[in-house]
Amino acid sequence: MIRRISSLLADTVVKTKKISNQEREIYEYCLYVVFNHLIYALIMLFTGIITHRFYISFIFLLTLIPLRMFFGGAHASKPWICTFLSYGIGVLLIVIIPNYYNYIPEFIMPVLMLMSMIPIILLAPVDNKRKCFSPQQRKNLRIKGLLFLHFIILSFVLFFRFELKNLYGTIAFCVMICSINILLGSLQKRKDVAK
Numbered sequence: 001m002i003r004r005i006s007s008l009l010a011d012t013v014v015k016t017k018k019i020s021n022q023e024r025e026i027y028e029y030c031l032y033v034v035f036n037h038l039i040y041a042l043i044m045l046f047t048g049i050i051t052h053r054f055y056i057s058f059i060f061l062l063t064l065i066p067l068r069m070f071f072g073g074a075h076a077s078k079p080w081i082c083t084f085l086s087y088g089i090g091v092l093l094i095v096i097i098p099n100y101y102n103y104i105p106e107f108i109m110p111v112l113m114l115m116s117m118i119p120i121i122l123l124a125p126v127d128n129k130r131k132c133f134s135p136q137q138r139k140n141l142r143i144k145g146l147l148f149l150h151f152i153i154l155s156f157v158l159f160f161r162f163e164l165k166n167l168y169g170t171i172a173f174c175v176m177i178c179s180i181n182i183l184l185g186s187l188q189k190r191k192d193v194a195k
Contacts, residue, residue: 044094152171
């Protein structure tokens with residue numbers, strides 16, 4: 001359905017002569033990506049609202065999406081796998097894991113956060129065969145990503161200081177997921193290069 005809407009909108013823009021027919025496919029793909037991200041964000045926020053965890057869902061989106069955008073990592077082989085993993089991780093971090101924050105010793109989250117930052121600092125950004133970075137893109141993404149990581153660390157420290165377990169826990173788990181994705185992406189890239 002999203003693909004059909006994107007296609008119809010791209011056709012409309014071509015008919016109004018705002019873009020050429022050669023650019024149509026690019027616009028359709030861009031619209032498809034934007035709609036997918038928008039729908040994902042709305043569903044995750046809605047999940048947060050109905051489970052009374054809006055702030056967790058907001059922090060989840062504010063943390064994980066930029067981390068993934070700046071640092072890259074593994075990509076699923078099929079779109080449905082990516083969708084399943086994305087929604088599964090969202091539900092896991094918004095609905096399930098917060099039920100256990102009170103059972104996790106307080107010192108674990110800063111340790112998790114620090115351990116998870118090691119692969120990010122050493123390996124990121126990680127591209128793949130579907131999305132390759134030029135040296136300049138890699139440099140820009142790394143700078144922007146590390147600046148964003150500073151913001152994430154500051155947020156984590158503030159939430160930790162004010163004992164907001166659900167919020168600093170969400171950040172720690174988002175950074176851990178990004179770290180795992182970067183490790184998997186690095187392994188995937190080595191495997192692709194070896195072929």
